[in-house]
Amino acid sequence: MEKLMQILTEACPGVEFDGQTALIDDGILGSLDIVTIVSEIMEEFDVEITVDDLVPENFNSVQAIMALIEARRG
């Protein structure tokens, strides 16, 4: 979780991630951010995330992202 937060704040400085539940839907994260974050996650967590995973539901909150990582790890 901490590692994820670090990735996030580094990729998107100035964004308040805590408590957000609609990061995508509210347009806080753009596609560039998503791709940056995803490639970082793949690198750091050594998981494979595919295009099919790139849906808003998986990126709307930090928890959702974490859940995605867990699912792909399993």
Added chain:
Amino acid sequence: MAFTSLAFLALVGAALAVYSLAPRRLRWGVLLLASLTFYWLGGRWTVGYVFYTAGTVYLSGLALGRLNRLRREAPPEERKAVAARCKKQRRLVVLWACLLNFGLLYFLKYWNFTAEMLQPLLDRLGAGGQLPVSHLLLPLGISFFMFQSVGYVIDVYRDKYPPERNFGKLLLFVSFFPQVVQGPISRYDQLAPQLYQGRDLDWDQLKYGIQLALWGYFKKLVIADRAAVLVETVMGDPWSYGGAVQAAGVFFYCIQLYGDFSGGIDITRGVAQMFGIQMAENFRRPLFSTSLTDFWRRWHITLGAWMRDYLFYPMSLSKPLGRLGKWTRRHIGGTLGKIIPTSLATFSIYFVIGIWHGANWRYIAYGFWNGALITLALLMAPWFAAWKRALRIDDRAAWYKVFQVLRTCFLVFLGRYLTRAPRLLTALWMIKETFLHPQLSDLWNGTMLTLGLTGFDIGVILAGMAVVVAVEWYQERGGQVRLTLERQSFFVQWLAIAVPLAVLFCLGILRGEYISSGFIYQQF
């Protein structure tokens, strides 16, 4: 068939009437009939292309659906093997669907351009011969409905939803009449259920639909069509004007484009809403974009989203790019190393967006311009952040927002030189003229009144744009125009009907080319 024609209004009226009378389960059929009628009236036999696209995506959708089911229903022990086999076939199907559609699109829209480019090369090689040139008409809205349809196939491929089994219904999704000509590029899962549902007409939806369409007509007829006259004059012969007038031409082109495109989309969405159908938003007040990236999130949203979901994501996460990423991280390192693959993908996307607009060097340059700027911004982000810190700039300060908006407007404005000038070199020359030889006095010495518009017309355009900006500003700050209106007294609400109608009549519909009778007949 133009949205501004009487025939279109008649079609909408008739479709609404039949729709409301038809039994619920047949209503999608009414929409299909209206859609085919619409396309037939506008494009006659080119309606064949719609059938072609619908047919190919229908069949590939079915095939993909079958493969997906196969994979899903395979017994656990065979699942892996089946999945592997299916994967190959699924890819093949999706590849074919893309090839059949984009191949045709390429042939219709881009082949002549390619041939033109290759011919000199061929000649130089002494290969002789003449590359054939296509004389086929470009079917209306082909770029829109093809992208929308291919999106459907890819979604089915990704197993987002099962394929549509009823060809008629899929055909309706491809050809839905308010959108077939100029988008928005809808998603099947968002639009299709609404099309097939057959909701009863509803007073609220009718009202909102009409209001939205009126707003669209205002932007199109009062602002855009008027500005077009001036743009036509300047861009038809930019060599006759100084840099400032050329810039004015581009400025009015920006207005024209926005009014025309967003107005058209509002009409589309308004008409759809009359049937109770909510279409995707395509413009979200692009005038208030704070960066070029932000601009593309607000301008032609559905195209950007399509590119993102079906091109940018797959590309960014593709193996070659992944490998490149690993390599850059290792050898370049830092932010730059991390960002290079993404930048590459970004750049490619804007390049494709450029080409999507048309087969022309100017559009390629336009794509290049957007891609380069955005990529540059991406790569330079750390420096920018450092500068801001050094200059103690507060990101949230109002003046900084204004600065960002103006900066973005300016960059978009420069890009428009590329899309509207008669030729690429002319566009570059015009930009040079604008800055080096503006001849500013042309703006007030009467030259502006020789461009086909009277001072009154120019005033109408600017005032119209002021209204648009004011309304969007209100919305940007969270205001709900319709709700605010509904709270007013009957008289005010009536004014909100009568005034726009009167404006539309006097300044839009009835404009025509008014030639004072003294001018019509000048010479025996």
Added chain:
Amino acid sequence: MSSKKWLVTFFATLALLGGGVLAFNFLTDPFGVFPGALWEWPSYEMTLNPRSAKVSYIQEHHQEYDSYIIGCSSTSSYPTEQLNEYFDASFYNMFMYGADMLDVEQIATYLIENYTVKNLVVGVYIDNAITYDTLPDERSFAIQPAVTGEDPVDFYSRFLFMDPRHGLDKLEAMGENTYAAQAFDVFDPDTGAYDKKERDAEFIGGLEDYLAAYPAFAAYPEGYRIMDEGAVAGTLESLARMRDLCGERGINLLVVCAPVYHEYMAYFDWAQVEDFYTRLAQVTPYWDFSLSSVSFDPRYFYDETHFRNCVGEMALARIFGDGGVYVPEDFGAYVTADNVSQHLEEMAAARPMEEGAYTAVVPVLMYHDVAEEGDPSVTVSPERLEEHLAALKGAGYTAVTLEELSAYVEEGAPLPEKPVVITFDDGYLSNYQYAWPLLQKYGMPATIFAIGINVGQTERYKDTVHPITPRFSYEQGAEMVASGLVSVQSHTYDMHQWAAFEEGQARENILRWEGEPEEAYREVLARDCQTLREEFTAGFGEEKVNALAFPSGQWDQLAQVVLLENGFDITFTTQPGDNTLVRGMSQSLLGLDRYTVGEDTTGEALLALVANARG
């Protein structure tokens, strides 16, 4: 309000607004596309859209016509009165400005299929080889769907949803309408032709003056025209279809190629011209007036591309062999497939005529009272008058009558070597007492412009006590007229009043009073002309009263137009100057200048004046 209420309000407002505009456009109908508009004004509507407005006009008036002449604007210049006479028919001029042959065919076909058509004259202009099937403006050049088969919704919505300013313009123009043609009403709806009453009343004479008035001819604009194969083919096909249709229906078809100004003709490549005219001859025989000596004289043209009505008269006279009308030798030929190559050779050889061969310079002298005393600049003693006459005779001048001038211009009759016209203004008794005997002595004819109401007044001005220089009586005048040497013509019946002795506003000249309604003024002037003609015919035995000297030399365009309409086709000013008469151009008899002569003018000086005029 509820959404339902909103919708009702919306549609009610829409109907109110839209209906208002629609109704206004329908009722004003500035382009004349709807039948029976509330504010009908055919001349205005034809100006804005000659095609539709004329079709609308014919829909209402087709019983009055049985023959049509159709073509582009140059076709306007073949007078329908003359066509009526030659064909013994009732013609309507359906010409449309900017018409291409498709317009002509569509309208002709429509007329033939819907109404009685006995004769069809089709005007071909060389521009028909450049344009075919064009619509420069979707309102001014549009033709009703009934004629073209266009989608009526599309057509009528263009006029219903049009800017109401077009209709407002029409209402405004109604307030500014004048008897003369203005930019917004250039048609004469009864004949369908352009209203050229003013242009045909311009004073035209010497070439130099004309070039000064029409500088376009002095420095003809540079240019070139390229014939378009599509246009040529289209034009010929349209003509062939019209030929066949007329053949089927037994309609008399006449194809006429309009005179072209030579410098405009030079815009074209001669090989293309030959090709066009040759192929035209293979489709139908035609009368060709395109290039001849007439093409070289700008006076025969209203502007760079439009020939004058008088040229149209000559063309028709040539076609119908009317010997009473002057027609230049080389003007017009009947062209068929057999003689077209020969005709083209002749056409290529067309040259201007020598000035002397069709123009004549005629000085006019103006006398008043003949008396020993009086203002020596205008009054002349009998002795001085005799000196004048003798000097003229001695120098070889021949005094000619106005009839001879007319015959020269209208019929091309010859004039003597050195013609001179002698005139006396006001109708003084002294003209009878002193001038007439002298005229008889020298055998020189003269014209006296008498004021009708003053004839025979020897003591007082009208019923006043104011003394008047005595005027000759009807008996005395009749005596002179009977001699054949004197013609008494008009100095107006009573429009040369003495303001001091009139009750109310005086008519000192033939001009319209300031603020006087045109209608009333035309009435006054017409009545004056009529009364004078009746009195002079009865009182003097004058056969033809058709000349007038402007009182005080004052005139304007409107006055000249009204005079022409009342049969006064020779008019005189008091300006000194030379007059050039042009054969085939009756306008050259208007506004003839005159040298004022009196006691001050010696015989020698007189000869110098007259010689100057020749100069």
